[in-house]
Amino acid sequence: MDCPLCKDLAIKYGTDRLKDGRQTQTYYCRRCHKRFNERTATPMARLRTSKDIVAHALLIRTEGTGIRATGRIVEKSHSTIIRWEQRVADRLESWSPPAPPGIEVTIEGDELYTRVRENLPPLGL
Numbered sequence: 001m002d003c004p005l006c007k008d009l010a011i012k013y014g015t016d017r018l019k020d021g022r023q024t025q026t027y028y029c030r031r032c033h034k035r036f037n038e039r040t041a042t043p044m045a046r047l048r049t050s051k052d053i054v055a056h057a058l059l060i061r062t063e064g065t066g067i068r069a070t071g072r073i074v075e076k077s078h079s080t081i082i083r084w085e086q087r088v089a090d091r092l093e094s095w096s097p098p099a100p101p102g103i104e105v106t107i108e109g110d111e112l113y114t115r116v117r118e119n120l121p122p123l124g125l
């Protein structure tokens with residue numbers, strides 16, 4: 001895996017454990033002395049929930065499912081769903097092209113961006 005900063009080849013450097021018990025490979029760049037994982041530099045960076053669950057939640061949100069209904073489906077609180085959407089919306093400009101590695105769901109154009117902005121509750125909720 002290439003270092004997201006300098007694009008040099010990074011070496012494998014142990015694993016991180018996700019909430020669901022699965023492990024994700026971590027890497028170390030000898031040039032930058034940075035430690036990162038498969039999600040670094042993607043919208044999923046530093047999320048502790050499996051990207052499959054996040055991707056599923058965001059996908060059904062783009063199909064028009066409400067925030068609270070989505071939360072019930074993936075067994076997360078609606079505030080968690082909102083946080084995921086904000087993370088993706090904040091970084092969506094870097095998604096296309098090309099799609100980041102490790103993301104199965106495809107977001108068409110700025111569709112998700114638009115929906116996320118429309119569906120967000122007013123600040124302070």
Ligand SMILES: [Zn+2]
Nearest residue numbers: 003006029032
């Ligand atoms: Zn590097």
